[in-house]
Amino acid sequence: MTRMPLPDIKNSIDRVIHAIEGRYTNGMSPASLTLAYMDWLIHTSHSPGKMNEMRENMVRKLSAFxxxxGRASLDANAPPFINPLPGDRRFRDEAWKRFxxxxxxxxFLLQEQWWHYATTGIPGVAPHHENMVSFAARQWLDLFSPTNYPMTNPLVVEKTVNxxxxxxxxxxxxxxEDIQHNLLSETDDIDPEFMPGKNLAVTPGKVVFRNRLxxxxxxxxxxxxxxxEPVLITPAWIMKYYILDLSEHNSMVKYLVDKGHTVFMISWHxxxxxxxxxxxxxxxxxxVMDALKVINSVVPEQKVHLVGYCLGGTLATIAASAMARDNDxxxxxxxxFTAQTDFTEAGELMLFIDESQLSYMEDLMWDRGYLDTQQMAGAFTLLRSHDLIWSRIVSEYLLGEPPHMNDLMAWNADSTRMPYKMHSxxxxxxxxxxxxxSGRFRVGDRAISLRxxxxxxxxxxxxxxHVxxxxxxxxxxxLMNTEVTFVLTSGGHNAGIVSEPGHPRRSYQVGVQTAEDKHIPADDWLVRHESQDGSWWVPWCEWLDKHSGSKVAPPTMGSKEYPPLTVAPGTYVFEK
Incomplete structure (x- = not known):
């Protein structure tokens, strides 16, 4: 008689313990944080020269400050002692110039500057641990910013008096209301002003295919x-697809369709x-592959412009590499769009990624079967704590303003989960x-190469x-041995992509590198290419036209093999 294998009791116990812990640490590994802190602390205590430098720096700065x-108390027009970092908008109001x-x-900015000096440049500290400690120091300092307290924020004082x-x-x-919402674990109510199918994701279309994913x-x-040639867009599955089909005035999908392109969009389960x-x-x-099969049926004998955004762009690159390998x-x-293919310098998200943290995160996902939306949102919120935490506290709790919502914010709140195996x-x-x-990623039984x-x-x-x-x-x-047209546009990970023509204060730089061109370092590229005002959508659409054939009559909606199932935006976009 064949015996069933016994479950791995020890491993299961460890995972259950980590899963319970993770609910109270917001998914952060205590071991990873402790290792980073101890690495910094031990090396700092064994660097008397650096510690003496830190003391001298503090005394010198405090004396000058x-x-x-003394001058600033008498002259409101005195130049600032320290200029805020780029992107720090907390003290930009004129009221902060008054004594x-x-x-x-x-x-406060002086403290922030000194702690950055104290947590970086310590001989022997691992770069990853240095980044973690410096980031943690910034988070703690943000708690004590004078903007966050009613008696030390001039805007709050003024409004309180008025x-x-x-x-x-x-x-x-x-x-x-927020405390009650969090304690009861209430789901976010859909704002009637921003609803998919009503005033978001409203570009007309049909769902022509559906599978489990x-x-x-x-x-x-x-x-x-x-x-x-039709266009297939592969969005990231960490959020809903309609970031690229927001309102009528800033929908990339509508822009493409109005410019004469047949557009297909993947909406993830x-x-x-x-x-x-x-x-x-x-x-x-x-x-990607099932979508291509359907498109080949709807628009036969035509090649496809494959488009990928963020994580969807990485997947599109993998698909293109595998197809090239197989002579497809x-x-x-x-x-x-904002898609990485080399992850050695993958930004501040790397603060949350090391062996200890991934092991811990895998146990959390193993318990539930997926990565929860709150854990993903927590990491992104910390990366932009000025904008997503403290500015909201000041605006809603101290100034008493109602929560502000727009189409991009509504989309950002409509988050999704990720399966345990895929995310791991x-x-x-x-x-x-x-x-x-590195050329080690395998699709099927063979590795692929971007070259x-x-x-x-x-x-x-x-x-x-930041992402x-x-x-x-x-x-x-x-990494690629083909013609690459590279565009650097103003804005961030999302707002820089949703950059429709007519959007104020938008600009971009563009350059083309062929397979025969020599390497140009990133900072040199920045200097060599002039900034142009306007939306990068315009040169991209011109690029698509350049690499497309002659104009033809539009294809039918769906095909005999894949008839329309329902109207856009479909059903998966409404899954919670």
Whole structure:
């Protein structure tokens, strides 16, 4: 009689303990944090020269600051002692130039500067641990910023006087509502002003295919003639697809359709515990490859412009590499938006990724079968704590203002989960081991190489991207042996992509590198290419036209093999 194998009791106990712990640490590994702190502490205590430098630096700065504070108390126009870092908008209001608020804000910035000096440049500290400690120090310091307290924020003081304290009463009500919301684990109510299918994701179209993982949307044509080659967009599955089909005025999908392109969009299923064993291979096969099969039926005998955004761009690159390896020539071009292919410098997200942290995270996902939306949102929120935590506290709790919402914020709140197996593979193989850039990433039974891709590539990066830093995205030049058109646009990871023509204060730089060109370092590229005002959508659409054939009559909606199932935006976009 065959005996069933016994479960791994020891491993299961460890995982259960970690899963319970993780609910109270927001998914952060205590071991990873402790190792980073101890690495910094031990090396600092064994560096008397650095410690003496730190003391001298503190005394010198405090002496100079005291003299400056004396002048600033009498002259509101005194130049600042320290300029805030780029992107730090906390003290930009003119009220912060008045005494004593100018001294408070500058004193805080001085502390911030000194702690950065104290947590970096310690001989022997691992770079990853140094980044973690420096980041943690910034987070703790942000707690004590004078902007966060009613008596030290001039804007709050002024409004309190003008309203007789009603702003604080309303702020307390806002805070109590948020506390109740969190304690009861209430799901976010859908704002009636921003609903998919009503005023978001409203570009007309049909769902022409559905499997366990995707719905494929084909958008209705608005022109008499269209480019012969269709466009397939692969968005990231960490959020809903309609980031690229927001409101009517800033929908990339509508822009493409109105310019005469046949557009298909993948809408990802929001996985549950039943989908825990879906891996990267499933997302490739049931996502990109199944979508291509359907498009080949709807638009036969035409190659496809493959487009990928963020994580979807990485998947599109993997698909293009695997197809090139297998001599599958169905692609006409490849467009990538804020998509990384080399993860050695993958930005501040790497703060949350090491062997200890991934082991801990895997145990959390093993318990539930997926990565919860709150854990993902927590990491992104910490990376932008000024904008997503403290500014909201000041606005809603101290100034008593109602929560502000727009289409991009509504989309950002509509988050999704990720299956246990897929996310584990993604973090281990791409972020930690960098298999894709190193030629070790396997599709099927063989490794793929980005150098096999021969179709032209249009690659977009954004200047202030915390998720996919532009210098990391730029490394695609070293990994591909084909023509790469690289665009660096203003804005961040999302706002820089949703950059429709007519959007104020938008600019971009663009350059083309062929397979024969010599390498240009990222910073040299920045100097060589002039900034142009406007939206990068315009040169991208011109690039698509350049790499497309003659105009033809629009294809039918769906095909005999794949008839329309329902109207856009489909059903998967509404999954919670």
């Amino acid at each position: 005291s003299l400056w504070a 004593p608020y100018n001294v408070m804000s500058q004193g 309203t007789g304290g009603q702003n604080l009463v309303q702020g307390l009500q806002n805070m109590l 995707i719905e494929l949307i084909q958008y209705s044509p608005t022109t008499d003639k269209v480019a012969a 929001n996985p549950t515990a039943q989908d825990r064993d879906m891996g990267m291979g499933d997302y490739l096969r049931r996502g 020539d169905r692609l006409k071009s490849l467009s990538l 593979e993604y973090l281990q193989r791409l972020f930690l081991k960098n298999d894709l850039a 096999d891709i021969r179709v032209p590539v249009f690659c977009v990066a954004t200047q202030t991207d 996919a830093p532009w210098r990391s995205v730029y490394k695609i030049h070293d």
